[in-house]
Amino acid sequence: MIVGPSSHFKENQGIDWQNTRLDINKIPEEVLSFGSIDLFEDRLGRKIGAPILAIKGKKPGPVLGITAAIHGNEINGIPIIHEIFHSLDPNELKGTIIGVPVINIPGYLNYKREFIDGKDLNRIMPGKARGTPSQEYAHSIFSRIAAYFDYHIDLHTASFGRINSHYIRADLTHPVVNELASLQHAQIIVHTKGPVGSFRSASVKSGHPAITIELGNPQVFQNKLTVEGIHSIENVMKYLKMMDGDIIQPRIPPVICKKSYWVRCFDGGILEVYPKLIEKIEEGSVIATLRDIYGRDDITYKSPEAGIIVGKNVNPVVSTGDRIIHLGVIGDPPPLSQP
Ligand SMILES: [Zn+2]
Known part of the structure; x- marks a missing residue:
């Protein structure tokens, strides 16, 4: 159920997704909508639903998906998604933008990278129907949400005990992925096709160009990185003609x-x-x-x-x-x- 309205945009009519899959056709136009897609049932039989923010413009355009916290303690992407969705003027948007601020719900609740069975969801995408708990969960993420993206940005940070620069992981041999990477306000861009089973590589394999943005440190919000992440995603939206405006080049070009x-x-x-x-x-x-x-x-x-x-x-x-x-x-x- 989309349960909008947002604080400063007009109300939507409450479109029923029935929490089953990301149905782009049912997203109301020119409104910020909030919803949930069920992915899994926990040990009490309760449904675990991924939170979704969605805006669809009146004019046609691609579906850009932005996901965060597939590693449950990597949360720097959450304020980026909040900021983009709560500041974007829905009347100016062409196409659809989808934000999933937390993908790995059990990991997020427990401040942990992994899923409840100890597995790394970012190594088993696109998952498996009728598999282990993490394979089933990954399959739900991919088949019910990510399959409907045309382009995908996956937001990460370092893991516990480590710190990261602001860097991009991308297959730079892929022409469109290369373009998406070049639009980023990052310190470093690393060419990498893998790892096998990552959310990014599964998206690219299914025909949706994708990059990973690595932003700093686990279990914290780092405001400077939030601002850079927003510039990066706005650049991607301008490149995809989803919003007007000139692409803003980073002050210091990233090291390749x-x-x-x-x-x-x-x-x-x-x-x-x-x-x-x-x-x-x-x-x-x-x-x-x-x-x-x-x-x-x-x-x-x-x-x-x-x-x-x-x-x-x-x-x-x-x-x-x-x-x-x-x-x-x-x-x-x-x-x-x-x-
Ligand atoms: Zn990660």
Whole structure:
């Protein structure tokens, strides 16, 4: 049930979605509407519904979907969605914009990245009907909501114990995805097709160009990043001709990385990581030292190659295999694929 109206736009008539799927035809025009789509039943048999914000313009245009918190403790996208939907003039919009401020409802309620069965929803998209709890939930997200998007922006942050720059994950060989990425007010753009099962890659695979925006740190709102995220999404809407206006270029162009990866510990102990976010480092730069629990200096870690710090570990307590830095390798991505 769409339950509008919003605070400053005209009332809608209360269109019934029956909470089953995102039916674009039933969204009233030129009104901000609020709704819910059922995805799952919890252990008490209660329905879990994803909150939906929707605006459909009178003039035709694409459906742009903006989703946040598929990792339940990655919440920086929520104020971006709120701000966009509550400030956009529905009379000016062409096409439809859909916002889902929280995708992983159980994770959000428990301040956790994963779903209730401990699985990462962003590795099993588009899910599976008649599968495990997380596969079923992922399938509902994809088939009932994301399948109706023409373009998709998925908002993330770092995970617990880590911090991120403001960076974009995108398959830069895909011509449209490349354009969407180039419109972003980000510090870094990383070319990546995967990981397999991510919401972004599942959207691209089903024919809907998609990018991931990574914005800062878990379980906090960071206002500066909210503003940059809004500029980025407005640029996408202008590019898609959903709203008028000139595309605003970022003040500092993003650094393009042809790939990125995590440099990891090969022992456990107490870790101190030295480089700052977006700092450029050389091959062989000292990136961290590891002490043992007696406080004795033990191991010095060096960067395996030159690059830029996309993200870093800030949790000093590490075991073998834990992350140190997310290293972006600066360089041109592979050429565009042919349409
Ligand atoms: Zn995430």
